[in-house]
Amino acid sequence: MHGALAGKRAADYRALALVAIIRELRAAGFVSRRPLADELNRRGIPTARGGHWHYTTVARMLTRVGRIVPAKSGRINTALATKQAADVRAEALGPTIRKLRKAGFVSIKAIAHELNQREIPTARGGKWHKTSVTRLLHRLERLEPSSRTVIAADE
Secondary structure, three states, rough: OHHHHHHHHHHHHHHHOHHHHHHHHHHHOOHHHHHHHHHHHOOOOOOOOOOOOHHHHHHHHHHOOOOEEOOOOOOOOHHHHHHHHHHHHHHHHHHHHHHHHHHHOOHHHHHHHHHHHHHOOOOOOOOOOOHHHHHHHHHHHHHOOOOOOOOOEEE
């Protein structure tokens, strides 16, 4: 039993050592598990056993450091993890949206067009549409109730 406890402690230390990197990657827009795994592999950061990162190893590590909350059954609460990831991504895009609005891009269509022009991908790596921008703005409004982001009607 002592060996299992030592293994868990070692895994905790490894996971905690990666918290700063994960925080940096999430701020840069890598919020879901698969892109996080891809970026960790691209940077040459090995897993605990020296292998490659997969979305399941990222999920285990995020669970270990408390970034994903496991459900009562012991499984990862994917709905909560998805919402948390969307919140982090929205917070990361908040300053960009504010800059766009100050620069005169106020309609939803104009914001979507400018995000695409700047090659800022959506959470799944796709193009921005009016619906995805609307959802982002609603999420930002919920996350930043004091700033009261006003959603401009598209003309």
